Amino acid sequence: MNDQRRVRVVLADDHAAVREGLRMVLEASGQISVVGEAADGAAAIRTATQVRPDVVLMDVRMPQVDGIAATETITASTGVRVLVLTTFGVDDYVLGALAAGASGFLLKTASGAELVDGTLRVAAGDAVLDPEVARVVVDAMRGRSATTDADLSALTERERDVLAGIGSGLSNMQIARRLDIGESTVKTHVSRVLMKLDAPSRVQAAVIAVQAGLV
Helix, strand or coil: CCHHHHHEEECCCCCHHHHHHHHHHHCCCCCCEEEECCCCCHHHHHHHHHHHHEEEEEECCCCCCCCCHHHHHHHHHHCCCCEEEECCHHHHHHHHHHCCCCCCEEECCCCHHHHHCCCCCCCCCEEEEEEEHHHHHHHHHHCCCCCCCCCHHCCCHHHHHHHHHHCCCCCHHHHHHCCCCCCHHHHHHHHHHHHHCCCCCHHHHHHHHCCCCCC
């Protein structure tokens, strides 16, 4: 695969050794090119704005501007997708990152294959949640009042089924298998669900699904 067809990634982590390790793992896949690095949140914002990668792999705890604030700025101002990667799985970090517009959240304990797969999935518009992180989100949302500002009445029955699949953390292919429909049909339904719910990403749609009791 040549560079023009590879997924372009920026690495944001305040430890150079971590960035070097991530670069080696991602580029060894032959499907990803690291096109920029940043040692703090402010630099991550600048680099993402200048380079416009497909995905930013974002650490949470960084100097000057933390990863959550950087994620919010990047997603709002550039539309670049952010995959948060951290050693911390506590509620505040997870929910803060998702609320900031992150397209996914993986722990640094993830395997190389999981990192590559997660990066490719986020670049393709999918949502990625480490199973441990997904449990944190579901538990946190269920622990709160089950209310949501989203109006689900605009969704068709099939779209509600698709939303439930998103809330369960399923990929388009998995939703297609669950509902016995084509993957291209699922993609169309997902686009309509996001539009009707005014959800900026699948992750936000997943949170809405949990709040609405569909999961």
